[in-house]
Amino acid sequence: MNATTSRLFILFVLALLMAASRAHVFDHFSPPDASWAVFFIAGFHLRGWGRWAFPALMALAVGVDWWVITGQGIDFWNHYCVSAAYWFLVPAYAAMWAGGAWLRRRYAGARWDALGRLAFAFVLSVLACHLLAQGSFYWLSDSVTDPTLAGWWKNYTDWLAPYLVTAGTYVAIAAGLQVAAERIAPMVGRGGRTAH
Template sequence: MTANTSRFFLLSVLALLMAASRAHVFDHFSPPDATWAVFFVGGFLLRGWGRAVFPLLMALAMGIDWVVISSHSMAFWDHYCVSAAYWGLIPAYGLLWMGGSWLRRHYRGADLAAAGRLLAAFLVAVTACQLVAQGTFYWYSGVVAEPTLAGWWQNFLDWLPGYMGTAAGYTAIAAVLQVAAERVAPLLRAARAAQH
């Protein structure tokens, strides 16, 4: 499999995961929203393709939202979660992508130092994403009648653990698969070489 074929496969998996989880197709049976992890992991796995892939994933996320909201006979811009603040998702998800991309630039293989960098990059990226996404919604959506700094901070603290926990679960799965691929690929190459 060539590098481009491999990246296209990974992009397809990430896009399908986001579509399946963000759309809530199966209502209570759908998996938790993987969007945040998709952008972080995408930044790691697809670094170098960002100029094309990041806008594509953003368009997919927004397209999914439009389809889901429209399917409930609602006007997209009248939905509770959609306002001028909705555009804050672009820089928020961009921060996740940048966190994954930073991690990839400093990645030399699976080891303890890489695990530490993963944890640091993940925590910073998710916290920054939440600051932007939740902050723009709190201050600019018009949903909060009387916004205050204390109210914003409490809202930030209330929502951060859930988003971080969900993204951490998906990211941990991706990390395990990355390590497995690194360990298995050399064994497969050695086995093929032994057959020839």
């Protein structure tokens, strides 16, 4: 599989994962929303494609939200989650993409030092993403009637760990697949060859 085909496959899988998890296609069996992880992983794997792949994934996220909300018979613009804060998802997801892209620029293969950089880039990206997404919702939406700094901080810290764990689980799976692709697949390929 050449590099372009491989990246298109990764984009397809990420888009499918985000659509399925964001839309709760499988009802009670749906995986948790993978959107944050999708943008981080895309930033890592789709370098050079950011000009079109990032907007395409953003459009997919908004499209899925629109489909789910209107499918419930609710006007999209009057939904609880859609306010001026909704548009802060663009810089929030861009923070996740930037973290993945930063990691890719410093990536020289599946080694222990790469794990430290992965943890640093991922946690920093999640902190920024959560600050933008949660902070904008707390301060700009009509859902919080009496916003205070203490209330915002409590809300931020209450929701940070669940988002970190969810996105981290997906990123850990992707990292495991990356290691397998780099370390195990070449050994399997060599093992299948016979000497002449």
